[in-house]
Amino acid sequence: VSNAVNNLTGLVTVTLSLSGATGVGGTFRLDDFTLYGTVTPIGPAVTLADNGTQIAANTVGQGATNHILSSFQVTVANATATLNAASFTTSGNYQAADIAASGFTLWYSATNTFGTATALGTLSSAAAGSGETLNFTGLTQSIPVGVGYFWVTANITSGATVNNTINLNAIANANLTFASGTKSGSATAAGTQTITAPVFITANNGNWFL
Numbered sequence: 001v002s003n004a005v006n007n008l009t010g011l012v013t014v015t016l017s018l019s020g021a022t023g024v025g026g027t028f029r030l031d032d033f034t035l036y037g038t039v040t041p042i043g044p045a046v047t048l049a050d051n052g053t054q055i056a057a058n059t060v061g062q063g064a065t066n067h068i069l070s071s072f073q074v075t076v077a078n079a080t081a082t083l084n085a086a087s088f089t090t091s092g093n094y095q096a097a098d099i100a101a102s103g104f105t106l107w108y109s110a111t112n113t114f115g116t117a118t119a120l121g122t123l124s125s126a127a128a129g130s131g132e133t134l135n136f137t138g139l140t141q142s143i144p145v146g147v148g149y150f151w152v153t154a155n156i157t158s159g160a161t162v163n164n165t166i167n168l169n170a171i172a173n174a175n176l177t178f179a180s181g182t183k184s185g186s187a188t189a190a191g192t193q194t195i196t197a198p199v200f201i202t203a204n205n206g207n208w209f210l
Contacts, residue, residue, distance in 0.1 A: 041079065042078045042079060043078065043079060043180045043181040043182065044076050044077065044078050044079045044080060044081035044145075044178065044180065044181035044182075045076070045077040045078050045181060045182050045184075046074050046075070046076055046077075046081050046143075046173070046176070046178060046181055046182065046183050046184070047074065047075045047077075047183075047184050047185040048072060048073075048074050048171065048172075048173045048176065048183065048184070048185035048186055048187055049072065049073055049074075049075070049185050049186075049187060050071070050072060050073070050187050050188055051071040051072050051073040051112065051149055051150075051187075052071075052112075054070070054071065054187070054188050054189070054190050054191070055068055055069065055070055055071055055168075055190040055191055056190075056191040057167075057191030057192045057193070057194075058191065058193055058194075059193065059194050059195070059196045060154075060156055060166075060193045060194070060195055060196070061156070061195075061196050061197070061198055062156060062157070062158050062159065062160045062162070062195060062196070062197055062198060063156060063157070063158040063160075063198070064155070064156045065100075065155045065156075066105070066153045066155065067153055067154050067155070067156060067193065068114065068151050068152070068153050069090075069152045069153060069154055069166065069167065069168040069190055069193065070088070070151070070152045070168035070171070070187070070190040071149070071150070071151050071152075071190075072149075072150050072171055072187035073112075073147055073148065073149050073150065074143060074147070074148050074150070074176070075146070075147050076143050076144065076145050076146060076147075076148065077145060078145070078181075079145065079181070080142055080143065080144050080145065081142070081143045081178050081179070081180075081181055082140060082141065082142050082143070082178060082179040082180075083108075083120075083139050083140075083141040083143060083176060083177070083178055084137075084138075084139050084140070084177045084178060084179055085135070085136060085137045085138075085139055085176075085177035086106060086135075086136045086139065086150075086175060086176050086177070087133060087134065087135045087136070087175045088133070088134045088152055088168055088169070088171060088175060089131060089132070089133050089134070089168075089169045090127070090131040090132055090133075090134065090166055090167065090168055090169065091130075091131040091166075091167050091168075091169055091192075092131060092164065092165035092166040092167055092192065092193075093129050093130070093164055093165055094125075094127055094129070094160075094161075094164045094165060094166040094195070095125075095127055095128065095129055095161065095164065096124075096125040096126055096127050096128070097157065097159070097160070097161075098125070098127075098156060098157060098160035098161055098164055098166070098195060099124070099125035099127070099154055099155065099156065099157065099160075100155035100156070100157050101124050102122040102123065102124050103122075103123075103124065103125060103154055103155035103156075103157075104122065104123040104124070104125065104134050104152065104153070104154055104155075105119050105120075105121070105122045105123075105152070105153045105154075105155075106119070106120045106121050106122075106136045106150065106151075106152055107119055107120065107150060107151040107152075107153065108120050108141050108143075108148060108149070108150055109148075109149045110144070110146075110148060110149070111149065112147075112149050114151055117149070117151060120136065120139055120141055121136040121137075121138070121139065123135070123136065131169075134152070152168055154166065154193075156195060160195045161195060162195055162196060162197050163194060163195065163196075164194075164195045165192050165193065165194050165195070166192070166193050166195075167189065167190050167191060167192040167193060168189065168190045169189050170186060170187065170188050170189040171186060171187040172186050173185055173186060
């Protein structure tokens, strides 16, 4: 006897029953029983969220490096996820001249410590006073099951215009491109960062800078 059952999904239980005619004695034997099937791996499920409290409004001094504009995390279930691209939009009246060359950086770490993060890519600014879109492409970052942490930073030029502002807008899961799997969640907009000039303090042993 040969029977084929196709397109089974989820947990499948196979039960084999044998019965004989009433009142007839004998012995039943199961011989050459083979169960065929194709197992399709479950892809990663990625959930985007704020990394705790989102970056608050603050000031950023001229010449600052790796100033954090936004922080977010992704929780990965089922299987390792691979991030291939990420896009972010900024707001504020800052100009391209306020951001150093290759001054925007996307960082990743398996731990929630910026000091351990690895730079995934850098971009230069093309802003003209109304924000811009930052497209990080060509990424191959693997994120194992668990939580991965990300930061977006900016390097401010020493001649940046004082009182110009910049912030990173809310991040939708559609802004992150993975090799496979499903996506959900979002991260909120970060606070506005206002460019300030260094503060000079005159002391008996010379100038100090804040």
